[in-house]
Amino acid sequence: MSNSSxxxxxxFIIACSTLGSSLLVPQISFAKEDETEEVGPAEDLMRExxxxxxxxxxxxxxxxxxxAKTNVDxxxxxxxxxxxxxxxxxxxxxxxxxxxxPRMRKEKKLVELVDTLETQHKAGRKLTATIEQLSVQSTLKxxxxxxxLISAINQFIRMYRPHESREDTVLFPTFHKMLSEKxxxxxxxxxxxxxxxxxxxxxxxxxxxxxxxLEKSYDIYDLTKFTPHI
Ligand SMILES: [Fe+2]
Ligand SMILES: [Fe+2]
Numbered sequence: 047m048s049n050s051s052x053x054x055x056x057x058f059i060i061a062c063s064t065l066g067s068s069l070l071v072p073q074i075s076f077a078k079e080d081e082t083e084e085v086g087p088a089e090d091l092m093r094e095x096x097x098x099x100x101x102x103x104x105x106x107x108x109x110x111x112x113x114a115k116t117n118v119d120x121x122x123x124x125x126x127x128x129x130x131x132x133x134x135x136x137x138x139x140x141x142x143x144x145x146x147x148p149r150m151r152k153e154k155k156l157v158e159l160v161d162t163l164e165t166q167h168k169a170g171r172k173l174t175a176t177i178e179q180l181s182v183q184s185t186l187k188x189x190x191x192x193x194x195l196i197s198a199i200n201q202f203i204r205m206y207r208p209h210e211s212r213e214d215t216v217l218f219p220t221f222h223k224m225l226s227e228k229x230x231x232x233x234x235x236x237x238x239x240x241x242x243x244x245x246x247x248x249x250x251x252x253x254x255x256x257x258x259x260l261e262k263s264y265d266i267y268d269l270t271k272f273t274p275h276i
Contacts (some may be wrong), residue, residue, distance in 0.1 A: 087145075087233045088218040090241075093250060094138045095210040100257050101126045101134075102206060105177075105199045107264045112186070112196060122263045123199070124181035125256075130174050133253050137244055139167045141237055142213070146221050156220055159212065166209050173202040 085093075108123040147160045180195040222230065241249045248255070261267035 084231070085234060085238075086222070086230055087141075087237050088222050090234065090237050090250075091138065091141065091218060092214055094134065095214060097250070097253055097257055098130070098134050098138075098206065098210060100261065101130055102203050103266060104257075104260050104264055105203055107266050109196055109199055111264070112192060118183075118186060119263065120181040120183055120185065122260050123195075124178060126260055127174050127178040127181060129253060129256060129260075131171075131178065133245070135167070135171050135174060137241070139170075141240070143167065145233060145236070146217065149224065150217075150221065153224060155224065156217060159217060163209065163213065163217070166205055170202060170205065170209075173198045173205075177202065 104122065104126045108118075108120070108126075111118045143164065147164060150156055150160045176198040177195065180191060180198070185191045185195055225233070238249075245252055258267060
């Protein structure tokens with residue numbers, strides 16, 4: 047949700063409380079139009095999962111190159127791991143841990159799932175630390191260090207695909223139903239504020255740009271390359 051649309055919404059709410067209902071009809075239709083452009087907290091988090099999925103594809107390409115011993119530039123993997131740490135672990139997962147998990151536990155909803163997801167966040171951070179640390183060219187000189195890096199990346203991919211899919215299809219829809227529309231919108235604004243505080247005006251778009259550059263480095267950016275010739 048853009049800052050301007052949230053400001054518009056606040057102005058609209060103030061207008062509703064100060065004007066008589068007979069004057070509101072045209073403004074209601076305006077507010078509805080405005081509302082369709084807003085990004086709620088679940089959609090926000092799901093877009094971020096999309097970014098994470100693109101990083102998982104870079105990781106897979108990194109493993110393919112390491113195994114094939116061709117054009118292995120581990121700085122691409124390292125930069126990807128840095129995005130995972132700063133954007134996914136220190137921002138996206140913090141939002142889940144601060145705003146979603148405690149509410150689910152308080153209302154005794156999907157508690158077992160929440161516990162598993164939180165344990166996985168912790169495991170993910172350990173794996174990312176290993177990936178970041180071992181993603182240097184000198185790792186390739188040692189077979190055991192290379193195997194350690196490949197194993198950490200594989201474990202990360204294996205855990206995060208089901209992790210984020212479960213959040214998208216089970217956790218977020220349940221969480222959405224638990225909140226009033228007002229609470230849900232306010233949370234969206236909170237997420238947006240934090241995103242821009244941590245990642246500047248560009249926010250998520252800036253992160254996607256960075257991911258795109260990394261995809262280009264590994265020649266997996268061009269989507270048409272993935273279309274089968276049938
Ligand atoms: Fe998560
Ligand atoms: Fe998530």
